[in-house]
Amino acid sequence: MVVLDLSELPPPLTATDLQRRVTDAAKPAPVISVVPPGPTAAAPPGRAPAKNHTIPRPFGPRTLLAAIADALRARADDTAADVLHAGGLTLDPQTRTVHIGGAPTPLTATEFDLLAHLLRHPGRVFTREQLLASSWPAGANAGVRTVDVHIAQLRGKLGPASPIRTVRGVGYVAG
Structure with a gap:
């Protein structure tokens, strides 16, 4: 499980690039992205939305726990479905x-x-x-x-x- 804070990044990095790098490196771990307030970011290109959960700031602990539970449930469904x-x-x-x-x-x-x-x-x-x-x-x-x-x-x-x-x-x- 990776929780990635994309709300404050140094100028050369973009949220999409960092999210793609971490998602590629963390395979097959699910990634939860924390983003700045406003519209939520979409999953990086070539990625299924269920594997990349996004939480806009500000959020409470229950929101994070719910996102973790959803990510783990999606992962269990993925592994259970493998023939x-x-x-x-x-x-x-x-x-x-x-x-x-x-x-x-x-x-x-x-x-x-x-x-x-x-x-x-x-x-x-x-x-x-x-x-x-x-x-x-x-x-x-x-x-x-x-x-x-x-x-x-x-x-x-x-x-x-x-x-x-x-x-x-x-x-x-x-x-």
Whole structure:
């Protein structure tokens, strides 16, 4: 998250140039721009307005907190909408569907969340405890061996297209 004050800039810098530089350097972090009173500045050319939030001066703390919440919500929506691929497997978080070679593959909600978490972090090894925390609701009365059972069921449904590998003595990884 970057909060950029564009209300008082030294003469050689323009708000558009500085905003473009910071937005390019801060990828993929959202940028909130604070501008002088008056009409709000538009997003720099080539940028989606949802990723560049603008707050005119003067503003209160609640306005800044609301802009931060909007920026984080927009970022979560962007990352949730990204379709994930692994070999012939395609996972679409927005529609909560999994396809193998174009054919739909039905998964339970937990299996889907588990697979999505692993695919969002390819090459990263997760312990059973980490997978429990990421894919099961808080307070769920599930033991770490529950992860093993769900991974086995998931592998059975995905067949040879399964990107999940076991890292002996540690946990599981996709990739």
